[in-house]
Amino acid sequence: MKGKQGSIWSKAKLFSKVLGNFMKDPKRGMAILKGLGDSMQGYKNSETWNLNPATFQSSAPVNGNLDKTSNPLQAYFDANTTGRGIWKWLHYFDIYHEHFKKFIGQEVHIVEIGVFSGGSLRMWKNYFGDKCHIYGVDIEKDCKVYEEDNVKIIIGDQSDRKFWQQFKKDFPVIDIVIDDGSHYSDHQIITLEELLPHMRSGGVFVCEDVHKHLNRFNFYVNGLSLNLHTFDEQPNGEIKSTSFQSAISSIHLYPYVTVINKSPHVVEKFSTERHGTEWRPYQQV
Ligand SMILES: C[S@@+](CC[C@H](N)C(=O)[O-])C[C@H]1O[C@@H](n2cnc3c(N)ncnc32)[C@H](O)[C@@H]1O
Known part of the structure; x- marks a missing residue:
């Protein structure tokens, strides 16, 4: 029960933080909300990225594989x-x-x-x-x-x-x-x-x-x-x-x-x- 209350409390705190920041500057808040849609689209794109081995042409070093x-x-x-x-x-x-x-x-x-x-x-x-x-x-x-x-x-x-x-x-x-x-x-x-x-x-x-x-x-x-x-x-x-x-x-x-x-x-x-x-x-x- 205590855990459940804790989780409700932390959600309420999060909601109040989001709302507080939104109310400080509603115009920017709206722009960020709209941007979240694009952010989700980019996120989905990266999750379903189609790796094409044919594009790996360069011999340049990559992370973890350096000279x-x-x-x-x-x-x-x-x-x-x-x-x-x-x-x-x-x-x-x-x-x-x-x-x-x-x-x-x-x-x-x-x-x-x-x-x-x-x-x-x-x-x-x-x-x-x-x-x-x-x-x-x-x-x-x-x-x-x-x-x-x-x-x-x-x-x-x-x-x-x-x-x-x-x-x-x-x-x-x-x-x-x-x-x-x-x-x-x-x-x-x-x-x-x-x-x-x-x-x-x-x-x-x-x-x-x-x-x-x-x-x-x-x-x-x-x-x-x-x-x-x-x-x-x-x-x-x-x-x-x-x-x-x-x-x-x-x-x-x-x-x-x-x-x-x-x-x-x-x-x-x-x-x-x-x-x-x-x-x-x-x-x-
Ligand atoms: C991953 S180790 C550091 C590894 C080290 N830099 C290396 O490259 O070998 C993390 C260190 O952070 C310290 N640490 C953990 N919490 C800390 C905090 N709140 N403030 C300062 N140091 C903290 C730990 O005591 C530990 O020695």
Whole structure:
């Protein structure tokens, strides 16, 4: 009986959250409701995707099947057969290297949430080099033992906003966040909300283990991404960027991983140009 009441209560809470957000901005709410129809259509399409082997022509590496010799993180992981444990999905190594390589050898400040057996912290240190600063965050006090040169361990709960408030005071400069902590959606959302605005321009935010497709963190990121396409046309015809477009340059979705890139500099407007002299008549120049 108690379980049933709990489930009614959680449904009521969900309904009140949806209604509350809808009432804050009914016009946008209606647009999102309409969009849900298209979202369902896309979802169905992906569920019934017809794999056509004849389209697989390229020899380019794909997730989990990369040229191992060209990725130092993969090489480090493969060689780490004894000592401190590292626990990663294999297809993550391509993704890390793609987004992190610009920081190699730089004075870069990295937060990894989820220290566990300490091996991944050493992997980052080896990859980014002597100038890096690594901050490992974990709820387990024992993880303190992994503190060493370039590596600080901070004990705390990623679902606690107060913990992050203090963390941001203590560590004002952050370039990379790797969330490999509890993997609960609500914790992942809190961590993103607290750290993404705090990170330096050009930074990279990675949330790992976004498991299962109807995942709340995934929906949250889908909501964020809608505003990458805001089209704010000014009376003079200029397309002004919003604060969000100015700060966030891209959002990437991979199996189980979300990557958000912060813009390296403020983007004030978006411009389009036509170059060339030969044009078809059906669209005015
Ligand atoms: C998957 S392991 C991390 C693996 C490690 N990054 C690696 O690559 O080998 C997850 C870690 O998150 C920690 N953790 C779980 N819940 C947490 C929370 N709410 N806040 C901070 N850390 C948490 C656990 O104690 C555990 O050490």
